[in-house]
Amino acid sequence: MSGQESTSTFGRPLLRQNVWATRFGFYLAAISSALGLGNLWRFPFVTTENGGGAFVFLYFGVAIAIGLPILIGELMIGKLTRRGAVAAFRRLESDEDLSEGHRPGTFRAGPLAAFGCLLIVSYYAVVSGWVLHFLMQFAFGNFGPLGQASGHDVDLTLRLLQENGGMQFGLASVHIVIALVVVARGVQGGIERWASWMTPIFVLLMAVLVMKSLSSGQTVEALRFQFYPDFSRLNWNALQQAIGHVFFTLSIGLGTMVTFGSYLKSETHIPSAGFRVTVLDLVISAVAGLLVFPVSLGLSASGGPELLFRSLPRLLQDLQSGWFVGVSFFVCLYLGALAASIGLFESLVANIIEVFRLDRDRAVWLTGLVAVAFAAVPALSGSSLSHVSVAGRSVLEIWDSLAVNWLLPMSGLAFCLAVTRQLKASAATAEFQSDDSPITQSLYAHWRFAIVWIGPIVIGLGFLLTLIGWLLKSFGG
Numbered sequence: 001m002s003g004q005e006s007t008s009t010f011g012r013p014l015l016r017q018n019v020w021a022t023r024f025g026f027y028l029a030a031i032s033s034a035l036g037l038g039n040l041w042r043f044p045f046v047t048t049e050n051g052g053g054a055f056v057f058l059y060f061g062v063a064i065a066i067g068l069p070i071l072i073g074e075l076m077i078g079k080l081t082r083r084g085a086v087a088a089f090r091r092l093e094s095d096e097d098l099s100e101g102h103r104p105g106t107f108r109a110g111p112l113a114a115f116g117c118l119l120i121v122s123y124y125a126v127v128s129g130w131v132l133h134f135l136m137q138f139a140f141g142n143f144g145p146l147g148q149a150s151g152h153d154v155d156l157t158l159r160l161l162q163e164n165g166g167m168q169f170g171l172a173s174v175h176i177v178i179a180l181v182v183v184a185r186g187v188q189g190g191i192e193r194w195a196s197w198m199t200p201i202f203v204l205l206m207a208v209l210v211m212k213s214l215s216s217g218q219t220v221e222a223l224r225f226q227f228y229p230d231f232s233r234l235n236w237n238a239l240q241q242a243i244g245h246v247f248f249t250l251s252i253g254l255g256t257m258v259t260f261g262s263y264l265k266s267e268t269h270i271p272s273a274g275f276r277v278t279v280l281d282l283v284i285s286a287v288a289g290l291l292v293f294p295v296s297l298g299l300s301a302s303g304g305p306e307l308l309f310r311s312l313p314r315l316l317q318d319l320q321s322g323w324f325v326g327v328s329f330f331v332c333l334y335l336g337a338l339a340a341s342i343g344l345f346e347s348l349v350a351n352i353i354e355v356f357r358l359d360r361d362r363a364v365w366l367t368g369l370v371a372v373a374f375a376a377v378p379a380l381s382g383s384s385l386s387h388v389s390v391a392g393r394s395v396l397e398i399w400d401s402l403a404v405n406w407l408l409p410m411s412g413l414a415f416c417l418a419v420t421r422q423l424k425a426s427a428a429t430a431e432f433q434s435d436d437s438p439i440t441q442s443l444y445a446h447w448r449f450a451i452v453w454i455g456p457i458v459i460g461l462g463f464l465l466t467l468i469g470w471l472l473k474s475f476g477g
């Protein structure tokens, strides 16, 4: 650890002194970053747009075949270099112990990842603002039981919010400030402590709500929709969307897991950590589907980013103790969104500290200002920018699609290339097999094969199929 990295001008420890206090703390932070809004907000609407079960099948396959190997690769790069993404890739080019030297055909994945982080964190803040708004609606009792005149209409509430750009921008800014206050406190005092009480409560509440949702009448249709793979319903861009969503939900492709990996204690075995985070995240998305689909299948207009906000309040309004469960649920959903945002911000702040040699406090300020400026665009999507649309999609949806379906897979490809061509094979082998177990010895070749071949080929295929779909649509009538 170099001396110049030891303390900030405000007396707080700088980044490289940070490590997770416990291995469990790392799991909770990684899982809460993965939990976020991706499972409850994004998974249901992307699955609905892509016809249900076949997409879920594709998504699970992509998660295991390329999501898990890349997650392991990111954590490994972070742990070996002890840097955030931008500096980590620089180090991979020069450090003799870690690097195969400069190889033509690779480019630095760090800046692309950092830019993606900024894009995602800013529109993520807008959706987190929606969660805050719904939380307040429940807390102030504005959503009464269904059928009661006092009860606010869910669709109307959503529409009024979307048409109010100023309010969305305000809520997004509040969210950014809250997230950065935690990030400013550092790893153990902020992120780890935060995640350790938030994650268990969230999982428990979800379990309670799933039981309620499954008893709400549409269970059989919902299960069929989510798990029966009818491949004829897949669009040409379904593979690309599945890849993008896997990257989004596992928080990979943006360097967040490189940063989290850089705080791991040396004894942590990365493949096991990556495996646990992936499996838990997949289980939670399946559970989120069980929660949302039984309610959303009955809605007339059921797609788009508003799906969760249209369906869930209906279920909650219908409950005996709806107020209490509604408030608790939106508190947890908000905490999930906050945990994911904290991961994104931590990654950005780590990059700024290392690249510009700023202390943590200044890096936090700078990140906050840029993120608030970026958030203005998606926040105005339903008001001042409502006239801008491509193929019926709003600015927010286009932003989501560009960042998740295009930028994340490209960045993932760059990560695969970096691990394949720049990370010294002997360093990767030693790290992967550090637990001396015969299982990991034999899994190493599979991991390498997935990173070298399967990842790049599947990501390339996703882009190619999307392109074919476009051409067919443009020229095939």
Ligand code: PFF
Binding pocket: 033, 034, 035, 036, 037, 038, 039, 120, 247, 248, 249, 250, 251, 252, 254, 255, 256, 257, 340, 341, 343, 344
């Ligand atoms: N994984 C988060 C979610 O599912 O909501 C979103 C996210 C967090 C994406 C961190 C990327 C990231 F680096």
